[in-house]
Amino acid sequence: DAGVIQSPRHEVTEMGQEVTLRCKPISGHNSLFWYRQTMMRGLELLIYFNNNVPIDDSGMPEDRFSAKMPNASFSTLKIQPSEPRDSAVYFCASRPTPNTEAFFGQGTRLTVV
């Protein structure tokens, strides 16, 4: 298996633009997580899906952030409009069952200027 695949690896955008981050989880994994990593806050859980259904989105910072999982093999995290404070590394992770570890993608480094 190729592991969790995220795209793009790097994204530079101007403030106010829409940004879409993409994730393909490992086949057969039922859970998918989106995390944001910054120096100040560490790894923050943004949203968590189980069987394509959003279970907990309490970590989504504000209405500018939205996430979807239209099927078991694809998820998106969208920021609209983007702001400089959204600059961070965004990770997607998946796991087969709740009692196992999560497998992470390589992350997307987002820079909003």
Add this chain to the structure above:
Amino acid sequence: AQTVTQSQPEMSVQEAETVTLSCTYDTSESNYYLFWYKQPPSRQMILVIRQEAYKQQNATENRFSVNFQKAAKSFSLKISDSQLGDTAMYFCAFGSDQGAQKLVFGQGTRLTINP
């Protein structure tokens, strides 16, 4: 809500020394899972070790071992005979077995192994 606290933002030791990274967590659940992840400069998150709360025996993986104190809600990672390749960020994580079954991480500890 579960929280994970790593009180050591940075640590530095000499090669071949033993180092212990601290982690505490807060939960009202009786069964759960704990993990240590390593993040080298490549940014890739790599699982180091895993512990089930219902197991009293501490997990061990080669040079890596944990000290799991359930009553104290403590889960420290010991790295023996440290190597230059152990230089990385280390994250402690709590996996819930109930409810939303989230996976929550601590702030991380930046570990540097000096030659």
